[in-house]
Amino acid sequence: MSTHIDTYLDPRRLPLPFCPGCGHHTVLKALDEALVSLQWDPHQTVIVTDIGCIGLSDSYFSTNAFHGLHGRSITYATGIKLANPDLHVIVLIGDGGCGIGGNHLINAARRNVGLTVLVANNFNFGMTGGQHSVLTPHGAITATTRAGNLERPLDVCAIAGVCGAGWVARSTVFDPDLPALIAQGLQHDGFALIDIWELCTAYYAPNNKFTKRDMMNLLEYGGFATGVLIENARPEYAAAYRKAIKEEAGKQVDKGKVLEPRFTHSIEKRLKVMIVGAAGGRVRSTGHLLGQGAVLAGLYATQRDDYPVTVMTGHSICETILDTQPIGYTGIERPDVLIWVAEEGRRQAMAALTRMTAADRAYIAGDLLPVQSEAQIISLDFERPDLRVRAQNRAIVALGVVLQQEKWYPFEALEEAVQQTQREEIARSNLEALAMGKKLSINV
């Protein structure tokens, strides 16, 4: 800045809109004084507010301004800071914002994102008629605590501190050094919070006959320390993020795996395959390989999964459809081929088996038999002593058997799908499992 800025308040907007004697006057003037001392470029400074009397403040500054939804100012401020870390981002909230926005406050402190949060704390909701907030002292009379506040006030400084905020202070509007304290907070490179106690002359002060002296007593006897309470040199989040991702820059983004159809196939009409097994049994990756192999064989394929919200327990079902033309409807009412390899999917497998007809084939692990169905049942002997198929490999071994029997497309297409799309280690294990399936298929 070439010229000295005498005030960051916008003279065209003044006077401030607050009640006579309201502490917000002092907070804004102290902020102005702090900004004057720092001479920040207004274009590089953003004041973020939300709802409540203090939320009117951004309109009175000749800086950038963002006025948002109640309690959310810290989220907008975080987005602004992450998008452009060079900006000075100042958040003005009231004690109300500490309640509705409490989750954002603790998480911004935890991240140590470079914001300065001024809490204009007058112990109640002034704008809506003097209701209690999360910072209202115990026993206080408000519009919604007529018999005295039963709740214990949140110590917002302690909360911010325990969450890892870089810099935390408490003061009052009666402190002549408030502008210097605010300036100190503004300059902190990390999450800074100042809890500024003040009087609401419309509601809290008259309702509780609460004076400056009472405030000082509450500070002293209520266990609320003042001054700079926490200084914690931690990396600022927006800068830390940039540092952390530095090595990622320029790496290849996911562009998928292009599959060039170059094998033949024997499919004439739509073929619906249902693979039923246990979560963790590589059921989905088996159906995926079946689909990828089909694409390499010039077919169209879809793969639809069904599984519970649990991760390594319960059933896992994969429905893979193969067709010579694009597939619209991806559901399977009655599979042409069922592959059932684990007890977990019994209910779903039995439901499919009752719908299947004599033309359909069901490849079922021998230890799950017998079952009743019109379908042709092919038993898979996973327990064969020379193979001893592990539970997690059953589905993929079964696929080897099925493809060898059904000959929908060449085995090589499936092997190529494995090699083209899977990491070396997994590919090796899957190729072994498929080879095992080939062996197993001789006896079925």
Place this chain on the structure above:
Amino acid sequence: MREFLDGNTAIARAAIDAGCDFFAGYPITPATPILQAMMRDLPRVGGIAVQGEDEIASIGFCIGAAMAGRRALTATSGPGISLYSENLGLAQMGEVPLVVVDVQRLGPATGGATTVAQGDVQFVRWGTSGGYPLIALSPATVADCYNLTLRAFDLAERFRCPVFVLTDKEVASTMDTVDTEELEPIPVRAREIASPECAFEPCNYPSLDQNVAMSPFGGPHLLRFTTSTHDEQGYLTKNPVKIDRLNHHLIAKIERHQDEIDQVRADLQEGAEVLLISYGITARAVEEAVRYARAEGKRLSALTLLSLWPLPEKAIGEAIASLCSFSHAQEQGREEIRIVVAELNDGQLRREVERIVCRPLRSCRPQRSVQVIGVHRIDGELITPQQILQAGGVA
């Protein structure tokens, strides 16, 4: 060349290709793969991707970043849209370019996390206080996921409002075979930025239906952003004239330019007596229903809505009118035209079609009766092609 690809992956890839450089989201089935893909890939192209403490924070980050000049995306499912609601309203009021993916799952509430539904159609349109318009696109295929996500980014820049990519568990999670030439990397227009030399009034739109060029935080102009009713400078106002102009601007900028948004796939057949209307995953059952029925010599038309909001009423009206003009139902002594609306909810699009049908169909002379039949499922299962044909009386 082909790919075996799912919709979520296609959406994330499109976002990168669209020049998206900010993502924030919160894990939720079935939209989580988008969060993970963006967390992995955005830093590689110089973007920022973060996981918020909840959905409210995530969309808040996106809005702040967008106003600081970023091209932002977030993705969630129905329960997350519930939490986005207040900030979607803020993004409408503050005219924030923002793309929001809703991978629908079965509701209400937590509903079925891994279960398909299309129950958020009216929710995304009317889910904010005040009820102002926004844009929603609805992919039916994996290729649509890619193409419409790019388009969503373009429309967000064009209209300065939240643009939904309203997809569902099936379209987003099911792997499909995509011919790579189906993926069309359309250019996304650059953000219109106010000239550094001219004076800047953030909300002084030149006419009711035109937008103001933007100026990011940290740019050459001072920017005032507000979610409250405001005047040209972005200051709170209670002046009814200014409020009226602002609110009508939010409507007019979209409604008067709807022809730039509308997108459908119309497959209208000469002589059809039945029109099948659908969108999203259900449109794929419709597509197959049409194939089966025509193979048996039946005549029927289909309309897939790729844009849902604003509702492409013109295209729907034209499809209905085509039925009137094509139909030889009358010659065969049938008085009735049938419109089947198939969707995985209890009739959220059907009510819109009924509204359109209630208007006089000028091309129908003499006036013919039109029956709107809903095919709806809310049990987490897909609507089958057979169900659709049965409802249309062409099974």
